[in-house]
Amino acid sequence: MEALQALMGGFAAALQPTILLYGFLGCLLGTMVGVLPGIGPALTIALLLPLTFKVPAAAMFVMFAGVYYGAMYGGSTTSILINTPGESATVVTAIEGYQMARRGRAGPALATAAIGSFVAGTIATIALTFVAPVVVEAALKFGPAEYFSLMLLSLVAVSAVLGNSLLRGLVALSLGLLLGLVGIDLQTGQPRFTFGAAELLDGIEFTAAAVGLFAVGEALFLAWHGRAGQQEALKIRGRVAMTAEDWRRSWKPWLRGTALGFPIGALPAGGAELPTLLSYYAEKKLSRHPEEFGNGAIEGVAGPEAANNASAAGVLMPLLTLGIPTSATAAVILSAFESYGIQPGPMLFTLQSGLVWTLIASLYIGNLILLLLNLPLVGLWVRLLAIPAPMLYAGIVAIATIGVYGAGNSLFDVGLLYAFGALGYAMRRFDFPVAPLVVGLILGPMMEQSMRQALTISQGEWSAFVTRPLSGTLLGIAVLLLAAPRVWALLRRSRAT
Amino acid sequence: MAVALLAVAAVAGWQLLLMPEPPAHAEVGPRAMPGALVVVLGALAIAYLLGALRGRQVDLLDDPAGSPLPGAGRRVALLALGLAAILVLTPAAGIGTACMLAFVLVARAFGSRRILRDLIAGLVCVFAIWFVFDRLLGVQLGRFATFVPWP
Numbered sequence: 001m002e003a004l005q006a007l008m009g010g011f012a013a014a015l016q017p018t019i020l021l022y023g024f025l026g027c028l029l030g031t032m033v034g035v036l037p038g039i040g041p042a043l044t045i046a047l048l049l050p051l052t053f054k055v056p057a058a059a060m061f062v063m064f065a066g067v068y069y070g071a072m073y074g075g076s077t078t079s080i081l082i083n084t085p086g087e088s089a090t091v092v093t094a095i096e097g098y099q100m101a102r103r104g105r106a107g108p109a110l111a112t113a114a115i116g117s118f119v120a121g122t123i124a125t126i127a128l129t130f131v132a133p134v135v136v137e138a139a140l141k142f143g144p145a146e147y148f149s150l151m152l153l154s155l156v157a158v159s160a161v162l163g164n165s166l167l168r169g170l171v172a173l174s175l176g177l178l179l180g181l182v183g184i185d186l187q188t189g190q191p192r193f194t195f196g197a198a199e200l201l202d203g204i205e206f207t208a209a210a211v212g213l214f215a216v217g218e219a220l221f222l223a224w225h226g227r228a229g230q231q232e233a234l235k236i237r238g239r240v241a242m243t244a245e246d247w248r249r250s251w252k253p254w255l256r257g258t259a260l261g262f263p264i265g266a267l268p269a270g271g272a273e274l275p276t277l278l279s280y281y282a283e284k285k286l287s288r289h290p291e292e293f294g295n296g297a298i299e300g301v302a303g304p305e306a307a308n309n310a311s312a313a314g315v316l317m318p319l320l321t322l323g324i325p326t327s328a329t330a331a332v333i334l335s336a337f338e339s340y341g342i343q344p345g346p347m348l349f350t351l352q353s354g355l356v357w358t359l360i361a362s363l364y365i366g367n368l369i370l371l372l373l374n375l376p377l378v379g380l381w382v383r384l385l386a387i388p389a390p391m392l393y394a395g396i397v398a399i400a401t402i403g404v405y406g407a408g409n410s411l412f413d414v415g416l417l418y419a420f421g422a423l424g425y426a427m428r429r430f431d432f433p434v435a436p437l438v439v440g441l442i443l444g445p446m447m448e449q450s451m452r453q454a455l456t457i458s459q460g461e462w463s464a465f466v467t468r469p470l471s472g473t474l475l476g477i478a479v480l481l482l483a484a485p486r487v488w489a490l491l492r493r494s495r496a497t
Numbered sequence: 498m499a500v501a502l503l504a505v506a507a508v509a510g511w512q513l514l515l516m517p518e519p520p521a522h523a524e525v526g527p528r529a530m531p532g533a534l535v536v537v538l539g540a541l542a543i544a545y546l547l548g549a550l551r552g553r554q555v556d557l558l559d560d561p562a563g564s565p566l567p568g569a570g571r572r573v574a575l576l577a578l579g580l581a582a583i584l585v586l587t588p589a590a591g592i593g594t595a596c597m598l599a600f601v602l603v604a605r606a607f608g609s610r611r612i613l614r615d616l617i618a619g620l621v622c623v624f625a626i627w628f629v630f631d632r633l634l635g636v637q638l639g640r641f642a643t644f645v646p647w648p
Contacts, residue, residue: 171538394619409637
């Protein structure tokens with residue numbers, strides 16, 4: 001009941017014209033970047049970070065939420081019409097969606113994606129509304145040791161689950177953690193890894209790192225690759241609407257997709273890729289028309305699209321309640337909280353309750369705006385795809401540079417932006433996942449802080465991390481995540497011989 | 498990549514050695530976590546190197562489906578030249594002018610051959626971004642072009 005009352009207060013704040021305008025702008029921008037290949041929500045939010053100095057927190061976070069949700073909506077459009085997912089979360093949508101479009105059923109594919117996203121986004125936001133306070137209750141009992149173990153688990157999970165190789169994931173993570181420690185040590189005032197540069201005393205500028213990895217890195221990689229902008233969008237024939245048969249075949253996948261997306265999104269490293277993939281396979285298994293899969297089955301669009309939007313709400317749960325980002329986008333949002341001097345975590349719900357509930361209320365409103373924005377305007381979004389690749393990427397490099405330069409008026413940061421761009425390019429080329437680096441970069445200092453606090457409390461006893469039940473369990477799961485795939489492979493190999 | 502990783506671990510280790518000893522009262526000093534990370538990164542880099550020597554690590558250059566089209570070096574060099582132009586020209590000519598020139602070079606890296614069109618598009622696009630950031634949002638960017646009295 002308390003949650004409901006707080007939510008009503010959130011609605012009252014979120015429906016104020018200024019906040020609503022920011023939400024609308026966020027949705028618009030999010031859909032746009034979702035449609036455009038090469039730019040995603042993490043990059044867009046990172047580019048908007050300099051605005052945190054000017055715009056009030058509530059308006060800014062409502063805008064970020066709009067961008068995040070909007071990208072999920074927009075990403076499906078490119079998946080369906082050009083077989084190029086605008087987002088990693090919509091990769092699975094491309095499998096069936098593109099086939100549907102090729103058979104002249106682009107309209108129903110886009111409609112089931114948008115309506116499914118709305119249904120899933122709304123249900124997942126309801127779940128967030130009522131589950132978050134419960135998680136907060138539990139999290140208030142966490143001490144520094146538990147936090148350290150939880151962060152370690154999240155980092156291990158992000159590195160072990162995302163990407164194609166555990167080794168490369170862990171390399172990216174160690175690099176991120178190491179880069180996160182650059183700057184003055186807060187407890188002793190000792191500069192670390194600064195190479196005598198005064199600009200590095202405050203640590204690496206997060207905006208420069210995130211934008212460099214995502215924007216400049218992507219531009220460098222695509223220039224190297226030389227295959228950008230070679231696709232053509234399929235035409236949408238007929239109305240963007242669903243038949244009664246489409247509705248009948250879509251509603252269950254929407255619900256199942258939501259049931260997979262929200263909890264997995266809330267898990268460390270759950271992200272959006274895993275639930276969309278699981279939803280696709282679940283629908284393939286449960287479908288009465290398994291022969292249609294691979295040739296344009298609507299369930300294969302409805303389920304994964306619902307799953308990716310539900311996971312977006314799921315990702316926000318550990319971020320808001322525990323202060324732990326489980327994806328690159330969440331890491332960027334966390335850094336925005338930091339620039340407002342707000343520490344996400346259980347105390348957020350008491351100290352900044354107005355802000356949290358405005359954000360949650362805006363998710364409901366954002367979903368509605370996106371539904372209204374997406375279906376009627378799909379023609380306009382498709383036209384965005386006609387921007388020639390040279391203009392698009394030249395524009396991205398310009399906006400990335402100006403955004404980062406504006407944040408601190410420092411050419412040093414611009415140089416850092418390009419250095420991270422080069423790193424991002426190398427990571428793409430050698431197949432290293434970027435998310436562990438970004439999450440490590442932001443969580444590294446927090447994790448070290450928790451570790452040192454825990455060790456101060458335990459008077460230097462390292463065993464405290466293992467002997468405290470919750471902390472020990474979390475560490476146990478982290479070890480399992482690292483070791484289990486290896487042990488499993490060894491067992492299978494020995495059984496085979 | 499493996500060599501670069503080893504170099505990063507080595508440089509980080511060298512920086513670690515430059516840090517003074519932690520004060521005696523601290524349970525864990527400022528060197529503990531960086532030290533642990535340097536060791537882990539070093540070990541991972543060696544494991545990666547061994548894997549790469551056995552041909553187990555990915556390089557898209559060797560992947561028939563993912564390999565770049567001919568001229569990859571020239572394209573990357575053009576883009577890098579654009580980025581360098583921004584770093585060199587901004588103090589003298591203003592961020593707007595520098596980004597406009599970079600716009601043309603980046604467009605060229607993506608295969609555009611119409612320099613005049615790119616220059617005009619660059620002017621419009623960069624000015625719009627500059628205007629939104631500097632004038633509408635109040636982010637201080639300095640003059641668009643230092644050699645023109647307006648804006």
